[in-house]
Amino acid sequence: MIKVTNLTKKIGDVNALNDLSFSAQNGKITGLLGPNGAGKTTCLRTVFGLLKADKGIAEIDGIDVAKNPMAAKQNLGLFPDPCGLYERLTPREYITFFAQLSGMSEVAAKEATAKVLEKLSMDDIADRRCQGFSQGQRMKTALAQAVVHNPSNIILDEPTRGLDVMSTRILRELLLLLKAQGHCVLFSSHVMQEVAALCDHVVIMANGKVVAEGSVESLCERTGKDSLEEAFIDLIGSDEGIAA
Secondary structure (H helix, E strand, O other), X not given: OEEXXXXXXXXXXXXXXXXXXEEEOOOOEEEEEOOOOOXXXXXXXXXXXXXXXXXXXXXXXXXXOOOOHXXXXXXXXEOOOHXXXXXXXXXXXXXXXXXXXXXXXXXXXXXHHHHHHHHOOOOOOOOOOOOOOOHHHHHHHHHHHHHOOOOOEEEEEOOOOOOOHHHHHHHHHHHHHHHHOOOEEXXXXXXXXXXXXXXXXXXXXXXXXXXXXXXXXXXXXXHOOOOHXXXXXXXXXXXXOOOX
C-alpha cells in the first residue's frame, strides 16, 4: 500500500505539490490523472525518495520514505525507461545485477531472476543481448528489473509514452498480471483511454492537489458525464472540486 499525506513541495516559485493526500491499495491499479504540470511526476519522485517533500509524509507499507528510505525501497519497484537498458547485457544479467543492488546475495539474486523470467514468459529471450530488442521485449526486461526483488508496490511514470499499439497492449497485460498477484500498482498518465481501461481507482490532480478521486464509474456519475474524459474536464475546470 502507498499512502501520501499532506505532501507539499515547492520547486522554484511553483507549488508542485500542494497538501496532496491519497492512497493506493494492494491488489488494485491506481492512476494519477492530470494535465501536464499537475504534479504527477513530482509526486511519484517524492514517493520513491528521489525528491524530499517540504512537508507531509509518503509511506510504503507503513514505512516513512523520508525516515527509512532503504526499508521503504525494499517494498517498492520503479519501472524505468525501457530505452535505457544496458544493451550489452542479457536480460538475465541485467535483472540479476539489479537484484543484487536491491540487497540480495548472488545466489538469491540468480534464483529471483529465474523466477521473474518465468513469470513474465521471458525464457526465450533471457540469454540474448538486449541490443536489437523490440520495444515489447525491452519493456518486459525493464518491468522484470522493477519486480525481481518481489516488491509489494510498483510505480510507473507515464509508462506508455512513446510505445506503439502492440507494446502498449503488452504493458497493460503485464500490469493486470501484477494486480492479479496482489501488487499495488500506481502509475501516472494523461491518456484517458489508458486510465479508463486499467484503473480500479483514479486520482485526478491539478495544481499539485487532488481535485477528485474514485472509480471511473463514480467520477462519471458524480459529474453526470458519459466518459472519463468529459468528467475530467468538468472536474479540473472547477476550483470547487474536492476529493471524494
